[in-house]
Amino acid sequence: MTTYRRMTQIAFILLVFLMPVLNIFRYDTATKELIIFGQIWGLGLKQAFYADHSLRGAGHVALQFLLKAVLPWIAVLAVFPILGALTGRFFCGWFCPEGTLFELADYLTLKLTGRRSLFAKRPNDPDAPGGKKLIHVLVALLSLLVLPLLGGIALTGYLVAPKTIWSQIMNWNFTFGVKAGIIGVALYMLITSILVRHSLCKYICAAGLMQMLFGWASPVSLRVRMDPARADECTNCRGCEKACFMNVLPRMNKRDISCVNCGECIVACNRELGAGRGLFRYQAGEKPSPAAMEKQESGVPGKSCAAPAGPLHT
Ligand code: SF4
């Protein structure tokens, strides 16, 4: 599952990088044109319509504005609430480029210091086998230098034609807008990936907050749940907690708004109990598992997964 997740994360980063280059979506600040799938997106109004003060003219302008501006904008704004209501924070865990960057930063910090985050109040660090320190130092330095610059160039392409940016890079002669775009995004990426990381996902990101809110309220949103009927099979290895970079306690089976449905706790538990024997699974809503229902029907109460054997924290 982790491999598939890495593939979706990389594919989405490529999409974000390529959208302006392929003219799939960008706004050109020089020509003041919004380009969508190679076409200029406008209100479809000729200059003469603005001069037409009749009721018919005003009605046409209002209709075009509704169809070409208001409704598309509502559709864009609805994406994350709908995603949240159906899939919880699945987008955050499987696609978000920032989440991917923060996971890379976690990984390198863990390899270099033995801790996933230097500022976490409740460390739940996974084991970090030593060795290959030099390689990790080099990868970390390269990531610090290259990734923010690449991100800056790619995101500036949403506002300045990628061809223009490329020619400025080739000639090493930048306009203020391109310089400001690249440096601004690079600094943002550096600061968030070193200092803020998943706190940004929890408390600041608007897309994350919308998915969080609608996912929490929705009775059918996708969740990762532990099977309470099999809680007594838990070995208390804490693999699921250590795998969770969002600092969720998966065994509590609470509707935790920080969970990004990444499935790393599922992977960790399968590793501990054997493939397919893990206690976690994805499910829509909070209906009890087949095993729990079977136990209920036969009158055998399932154990509460909120109180697994042994201490939750050491
Ligand atoms: S609880 Fe599991 S699915 Fe949710 S964020 Fe943590 S590891 Fe990912």
Ligand code: SF4
């Ligand atoms: S639920 Fe699974 S991964 Fe988590 S402590 Fe129990 S056995 Fe380990």
